[in-house]
Amino acid sequence: MDTTKTDALDKAATDPETQDSTESTDSTATAADDQDAGVPAQGGIEPDARDEDGFDEDDLDDDPSGTQGATGVLAAAGSVVAVGLGISSLTGTWIGDLMKDREQLIGQIKTSGGSVQAQLAAGYGTPWHTVALFNGIFALVAILVAAVVLFRPGRPAAAGNHWSQALAWGGLILGVLGLLIAGVMWFDVFTDLPVVAATPQQ
Template sequence: MATTNTDKRDETLTGDEIVTTGSEETEGNAESEGPEETAPAPATAPAPATPAEGATGIAAGAAAVVGAALGLASLTGTWAGTILTQRATLVGQIKVQTGRAGDQIATLYGTPWHTTALVNGAFALLAVIVSAVALSRPRATWAKAVAWGGLALGVLGILVSAGMYFDLFASLPALPKSGRPGS
């Protein structure tokens, strides 16, 4: 007169809840001594993120923020760009004073302008690369949004820098063709 209670359950962790599937089979004869109670299956808590998973999420978030910052820097300019532009201006002034500059306008204005475009373009390219890497990794929703923003700023920075370098927005000033001043 024994009752055998076989409990076959599958517990699957989905998000914050546990889904239990399976069936209970009861075997025995009709003359049982009473209902046999079974202990409920212990609920399992979600496993904590392993250090590798947490580090990947943190790295993707940090890369997204860095990409957005580089994209913004490519549009607003950086300290390095300012220093290199001032250096190009100084080198141009030295060339003009020593008589080694053939075109003074290009030497004093064009070269520093193009230097700024190159530095900002380099920052924009870095923003695109870092943001693309951040988008290729597992990440949180906010990190994905920031990475897309960094990618957009980087692409815009590349376009602006290319326009500056190739003088699409403003051409170099030119001296008038006539030989008389004021004409």
């Protein structure tokens, strides 16, 4: 009886068809176990597969950090420019002084030999208004630049740009003050044109 079992085992081991059937059964069982364990079958691609580091190429398209960084730099630069223009509108600029001297020279040439009041108007009033005009222009530009930085469409929530926003508000305030002072100078609110008293005729 033992001899019969041994012959059957030897026949199964040497029979090719029996070996193929056994290997096919083992492969099917292994694939089923892998599928139950969540491991993708050989040659297949898992739909949500990522790299080993958990990096997805789609993240590059959805990451706007580069654009936000460039926008933040431009906003900071605009804030500094607004502050500089606001200060210039209060203290005056070299171009305003240059135009004032030019108007004074033109006034002296035009009114040479004229009345004293005409000379005062040409040598003092016109240059004064010229300075007010240029200071007002610088103030207006400062207000516009600061307004663009503060109220531009699509402005991202400032996470680390609090100093930039503060500078922009400072430039806006300085621009408003400069524009107000320029208006006072232009309309001679507190500084009227000097008047020469009439001398009695002898």
